[in-house]
Amino acid sequence: MKLVATFALLPVLCMAFVDIGGRVSDIDWLTRDFVAWPLMLAPVGFLFVFVTYRESTFNSPNGTHLNQTTKVFSGMYLVLNLITALAYSWLAVFSVLICLSILVTGPILKRRAPR
Known part of the structure; x- marks a missing residue:
């Protein structure tokens, strides 16, 4: 759960620093790259968590929170990476595909899991 929170909050913090840095002073090194790359790399972290903990997620009743949290953040980052793919770089398409x-895959693995 800590990994999912880290991957989810890091891009949000980067967005906040870009916004604060632009308003408070003219900081030149806080560009849109500072926001776009963490947005594109967060789904890779979600995929890592999804693959690493897939057995415990789908085979135990306690793993449903991790499954639901990963799905919610993947859906959120799907939309954000679609915007990033259109506005910034085509490389965000890989993040969209990961999301x-x-x-x-989540519902497919849920159906195959033993009850």
Whole structure:
């Protein structure tokens, strides 16, 4: 759960620093790259958590919180990375595909899990 929180909050903190840095003083090194790259790398972290803990997530009743949290953040970052792909770089398409794979694979693995 700590890994998911780290991957989810890091881009949000980067957005806050860019916004504060632009308003308080003219800091030149806080560009949109400072926000775009953590947005594109966060789904890679979600995929790591999803693959590493998939057995405990789908086979135990306690793992449903991790499963639901990963799905919620993947859906949120799907939208944000679509915007990033259109506005910043085509490399965000890979993050979009990772988010889609997490959202599609979750229900499939849930059906295959023993009850």
